[in-house]
Amino acid sequence: MSWPPHPRLRGQVLGYRGCRLGMEVPRRRLELPVDVVTMFLGFGEPLRVQGAGTHAMPPSTVISLLAGPHEGAVIGEHAGRMCGIEVSMTSLAAFTLFGLPVDQLTNRIVDLTEPHGFPAPVAAGALAALPDWPERFARLDELLLARLDTGPTWSPQVEHLWRRLRLSRGRLAVSALAADVGWSGRHLESRFRQQLGLPPKRLARILRLQNALRMLTAGNRPLAQIAVDSGYYDQAHLGTDFKALTSCTPAQFRRIRAETPAMQALLTDRLAGHVTSAPLLAH
Known part of the structure; x- marks a missing residue:
């Protein structure tokens, strides 16, 4: 379920996306470079993330994460079950909401269960306990607005x-x-x-x-x-x-995106106006 953020956040926080998947097979996706920071607040199921091709990034397994701007593709995979909220934001918003230089996030996946500037584990647990998506999104608005009012101001x-x-x-x-x-x-x-x-x-x-x-x-x-x-x-x-x-090459990417109807069914770009992802066959 996609949901717009509070009006005061719009333009910098680009959107919320609540997801609950219960597939019987693992899912792998090629995630492409975008000029956007992504926060995922997971409700329990782990995600495995690693660099693709020459993009050197060690594999990590996380539940909640913060992904900074990446200059190479990343492979994300899970066992077919996933639940949580994805928050897409500009780097300027991340600068204010997390209160740190954004180049500390560049080409990194930050595990948000570790101490950090934003209490993501508390937020994830509190959001998971709420009864429905609209209430979760409203609570997320409150958390981000509080950070917007107290964090550093972008230029x-x-x-x-x-x-x-x-x-x-x-x-x-x-x-x-x-x-x-x-x-x-x-x-x-x-x-x-x-x-x-x-x-x-x-x-x-x-x-x-x-x-x-x-x-x-x-x-x-x-x-x-x-x-x-x-x-x-x-x-x-x-x-x-x-x-x-x-x-991959442009021709290879075209084939991946259009390979089969089954692949098309798995395909959802995460952000309007961007080409963010391509489905990959699980090992």
Whole structure:
């Protein structure tokens, strides 16, 4: 069940998603790089997460987690049973709600059962005890609003530049961003790392990938055209970057997404406007 956050949170907290799965087979998904931070508050069933391809990240088994911005694909799997609430938020929201520099979360999966700036285990247990999803979402609103009012405030200049970079789909030069607010390139990079988790060039790389993914999954447009329209030098550049960030080629990804009706039934992108996932066969 999807649910909008409180009006004061909207625009930075992107949505809540309550899920309860009771499948008879394990489920594996390839999770792709996005410029979003994800918190999952689990109600008891473990998730196993590991890096895919060359994305070096040791395997971990968690119930509740915080996933920062990732520059490579991640494989998530569970035994077929899962229950909990997923909260998608911008990196700016994470900076305020968790009260820490976002680059401390970059390319990491944080186990929220360990001590952290946000009392996620308490929240997960309290949410699980409530009788239905609307009450859980309302309680989650209360928790996040309290953090919004007490956490550090993100920079309006960083928010402005992040929105410009997103609107350009990662095609604005760093020099143009810095000139817009009168910052040096070094200061711009420092503020982006602190509040967005990545410097502008690396964030732009993810935005270009997401634009290519949207076109790749929207039809049969030639890869050479997708490359040009997404800001890559040519098809070879698209292929190299795509493989590095997703662990597969554009053609392989197309096949994975459209392989069989059974796979289509498993497919749900987690966030509107983003291509976040692809189903994988369980081992």
